[in-house]
Amino acid sequence: MPDFLEDLGHGIYAIDTGFQRPRFDAAYLIVENGRAAFVDTGTNHAVPRLLAALAALGLAPEAVDWVIPTHVHLDHAGGVGLLMQSLPKARALVHPRGLRHMVDPKALWLGALAVYGEEEMQRSYGKLVPVPAERAEASHDEQLLMLAGRPLRLIDSPGHARHHHAIWDERSRSWFTGDTFGLSYRAFDVDGRAWVLPTSTPVQFEPDALKATVARLLAAGPVAMQVTHYGRIGCSVDEVKRLAALMLDQVDEMVALAESLRAAPDRHERLKAGLLDDYLARLRAHGHAAGADAADWLALDAELNAQGLEVWLDRPAR
Structure with missing residues (x-):
């Protein structure tokens, strides 16, 4: 198995996209009965790794049914359009507030350009590729998506961004949280215990909405969170609650x-x-x-x- 691919159990794999530095930005691959879904993609530069992860697991590009960015910030969704060019049967499932930006990424590019500047945009993200409108659809709150019989539940999850949804996987009792459960870098683990911090990255941070989202995530009784930055955190309901309390205290x-x-x-x-x-x-x-x-x-x-x-x-x- 390539060193950028980590088996998290329950048919879930974390892929280090290589963005910025090692173990900073993860895409996830969920595999069920020979079918697959990506959750987040990283940037265009991550696409070779995502395709290599499929190959390493013995999956053809045709096996991917869904590409699901948690939200349309470029470190999560910048590679969606390019990736889908290699996945002939896949559809993109995007939050309704973000869908148009995947189909026509011009405004997305300009917004990120204002934050990062031209040089960084070219270095880190590359030219954005639009997703064909006929291959993209909007999610809705409490949507139930079936991946080869495996239920995935999507909820609207504002706070970090208004175009954010989170994905609940009943099999692993975990959420794919994007940025709504903060950032947790493995370099800061101490004796196997994670540390988290919130992310209020421009431009749609809303603290009250974020608190409500975290409460909704906790209501499912998760034993782990799959965060984009970086990896699986938590090993029990109590540990997830500890991390949530730590993050929300920092928000205040x-x-x-x-x-x-x-x-x-x-x-x-x-x-x-x-x-x-x-x-x-x-x-x-x-x-x-x-x-x-x-x-x-x-x-x-x-x-x-x-x-x-x-x-x-x-x-x-x-």
């Missing part, structure tokens, strides 16, 4: 910090620094050394979360 703290700096002239820099300080303090409480390497690892998250919090602060509807 992030919001309080942002509110306190609303009118500060140097708001962005202070917000970014405050977030990073909190992450490192929490990591140390978790039992991690949280030195310079951890600060470097988390610097991008602090930057993007600060940007997202500022968009939330300045949103007129608030």
Whole structure:
């Protein structure tokens, strides 16, 4: 089995897409009775790995029935169009707020361009490929999808983005959460215990909606969460509850910090620094050394979360 492919049991495989750094961005492959579905794809650059994962598992491209991005941010969905060119029987199932962006990705590209800049867009994502409209459809809340007889339930899951859905797999009693259950990097595991932090990446962070989504995820009694950044976390209902409490406590703290700096002239820099300080303090409480390497690892998250919090602060509807 290739080193970028991990068997998580229950016919679920995590694929390291290679985005940014190792074990940072995962796509998932669910296999049931010779049929398959991808959940998230990473970027265009991940497509060779996704196809190689199929081959390693003895599956032909024709075996894939579904490609399901959790939402249309490019580290989750940037490779959908290109991947589907190699999957002749697959359909894309996309949140209704994101569907048009998969069919015509121009606005998606421009939005990401405003955040990351031209050089980074070309380096990390490549040219976006549209999904043919006749091969794409919108999901709906409480949709039940059957993968070769295996039920997958989709729910609307706003908070990180309004174009986000999560997928419940009854077989493994786990959710594919995209970014609604935060980020959890394996480099920060201590004695097998994960640490999580929320993601408020621009531009649709909504803390109250995120809390409601997490409560809805917990109501199913999951024993694990399959997060895009990165991998399977939790090994019991109680462990998932611990991680949820940790994340939601940070959401409240992030919001309080942002509110306190609303009118500060140097708001962005202070917000970014405050977030990073909190992450490192929490990591140390978790039992991690949280030195310079951890600060470097988390610097991008602090930057993007600060940007997202500022968009939330300045949103007129608030």
